[in-house]
Amino acid sequence: MRIGELAEASGTTAKTLRFYEEQGLLPAAERTPAGYRDYTPDAVGRIDFIHRGQAAGLTLAQVRQILDIRDDGQAPCGHVQDLLDSRLADLDEQIAQLVALRETITQLRDQAATVEPETCSPDQVCRYL
Amino acid sequence: MRIGELAEASGTTAKTLRFYEEQGLLPAAERTPAGYRDYTPDAVGRIDFIHRGQAAGLTLAQVRQILDIRDDGQAPCGHVQDLLDSRLADLDEQIAQLVALRETITQLRDQAATVEPETCSPDQVCRYL
DNA sequence: ATGGACCTTCCAGTAAGGTGGAAGGTCAAG
DNA sequence: CTTGACCTTCCACCTTACTGGAAGGTCCAT
Numbered sequence: 619m620r621i622g623e624l625a626e627a628s629g630t631t632a633k634t635l636r637f638y639e640e641q642g643l644l645p646a647a648e649r650t651p652a653g654y655r656d657y658t659p660d661a662v663g664r665i666d667f668i669h670r671g672q673a674a675g676l677t678l679a680q681v682r683q684i685l686d687i688r689d690d691g692q693a694p695c696g697h698v699q700d701l702l703d704s705r706l707a708d709l710d711e712q713i714a715q716l717v718a719l720r721e722t723i724t725q726l727r728d729q730a731a732t733v734e735p736e737t738c739s740p741d742q743v744c745r746y747l
Numbered sequence: 748m749r750i751g752e753l754a755e756a757s758g759t760t761a762k763t764l765r766f767y768e769e770q771g772l773l774p775a776a777e778r779t780p781a782g783y784r785d786y787t788p789d790a791v792g793r794i795d796f797i798h799r800g801q802a803a804g805l806t807l808a809q810v811r812q813i814l815d816i817r818d819d820g821q822a823p824c825g826h827v828q829d830l831l832d833s834r835l836a837d838l839d840e841q842i843a844q845l846v847a848l849r850e851t852i853t854q855l856r857d858q859a860a861t862v863e864p865e866t867c868s869p870d871q872v873c874r875y876l
Numbered sequence: 877a878t879g880g881a882c883c884t885t886c887c888a889g890t891a892a893g894g895t896g897g898a899a900g901g902t903c904a905a906g
Numbered sequence: 907c908t909t910g911a912c913c914t915t916c917c918a919c920c921t922t923a924c925t926g927g928a929a930g931g932t933c934c935a936t
Binding site for chain 1: 792793796799800802803804813814817822823824827828831832834835838839841842845846848849851852853855856859860871872873875876
Binding site: 760762763766770779781782783801806807808 | 894895902
């Protein structure tokens with residue numbers, strides 16, 4: 619199948635697929651005599667896998683690591699587990715920070731809502747921040 | 748004071764201060780005869796304000812909007828309130844998404860922890876993702 | 877044989893908030 | 907008078923995941 623068909627079948631664009639190839643996420647496809655990329659249908663599965671990795675918050679570089687291990691004939695399970703663990707730890711920290719930030723902003727905004735603007739002194743930029 | 752001193756006093760770098768000037772966050776400073784930027788000490792307050800804005804999750808562009816209003820002689824309170832409100836809404840959505848992602852990843856990781864790697868079929872990349 | 881839809885490569889740009897480095901000017905101390 | 911720490915400008919680069927566009931080649935139907 620040609621790149622446009624593959625893009626359609628996997629819910630992405632030809633441009634993105636070329637980009638994935640360039641980044642090492644997709645192996646270089648066979649070419650027709652005219653130089654067109656010619657994919658086998660199982661490429662769809664690989665692209666779906668990339669999408670699932672992204673949906674799990676992995677970067678393309680991390681997805682690529684997993685694919686490299688699999689392409690090497692090994693089972694990437696251990697590595698996947700490590701990635702998910704560290705993603706989970708990052709996520710917990712990220713969530714904690716956002717929740718703290720939310721707390722801070724709520725307070726600032728409540729102040730901003732109750733104080734009269736007229737009483738702002740011009741030598742600060744804004745008393746609420 | 749020179750740019751290096753100001754950077755030191757406000758906990759940033761000279762490079763960053765030049766960048767802020769270029770972005771319109773800091774007004775162009777006076778210059779010494781030799782062409783050195785010469786700041787008045789109140790620049791520290793402005794940079795602290797920028798830092799507080801960033802700490803509240805505002806972008807430099809948003810901080811700049813507030814500063815522009817203030818520099819225009821107006822009280823930016825209303826605008827600040829709007830920014831904080833919309834930041835709060837964004838934050839809630841962002842947190843909800845991360846919590847959902849955390850849920851997804853927890854499930855994936857738990858699967859990955861309980862299944863034997865040997866049972867992975869080689870025609871999938873990884874059964875956990 | 878010509879039009880349109882497809883494909884190719886390569887180069888450039890996007891957001892955001894800076895960082896790095898080169899080439900050169902300035903200033904105070906020794 | 908030189909050394910070293912500053913300062914100046916300008917240009918490029920970093921991250922991530924693409925996207926846009928130009929210039930050209932190919933394929934199929936009319």
